[in-house]
Amino acid sequence: MAMVFTIVSALQEKIAVIIEDRKRQEEEEKERVFREKEEAEQKRFEGTKVSVETFLAWKLKFEAEVNELKAQRLKDNPEPKGLSGKEMFMQDDKLDESDMIFLQSEDADVEVDESLFQDMEDLDIDDDEGLDLDDSDGAVD
Structure with missing residues (x-):
């Protein structure tokens, strides 16, 4: 009887140790899976590290793709409609200063058609500053 008790007690202890080991292994496996998922998620947010070579x-x-698209566009529509303003500006350095040259030239007289400003009464302009728009001499009250 004493020997059976000793054997049963030893078996109970061994079973308890085996159960604890399995629980610990399951917990470690859960932690490992969680860490792997977390690392994969972190890698997804990090992206690709950029070096000079990459x-x-x-x-x-990218330039090859752009050139291919331009070639395809030219192939589809070979007749250019003309340059855009930006393209003309980028191609000709003289356009950088053309406005200044025009304004400084003698031909830069700007004519104003005053008839466009005769119907000023129709506009909703607040007369806060005391300006009289009806006076033809332009005097300020």
């Missing part, structure tokens, strides 16, 4: 490779690929 940027240059991307740039070459």
Whole structure:
């Protein structure tokens, strides 16, 4: 009887140790899976680290795609409709100063058609400053 008690007690202890080990392993497995998911999520947010080499490779690929799209567009529509204002400005350096040259030239006389300003009574302008718009001499009250 004493021997059976000792064997049963040893088995109970061994079973308790096995159960605790399995619970610990399950917890460790859950933690490992959670960490892996968290690391994968973190990697997704980090993106690709950019170095000079990777940027240059991307740039070459991007420029090739852009050139291919331009070639396709020219192939589809070979007849150019003319340059846009930006394209003309970027191509000709003289356009940088053309406005200043025009304003400084003698031909820069700007004519104003005063008949466009005769119907000023129709406008809803507040007369806060005491200006009389009806006076033809332009005097301020």
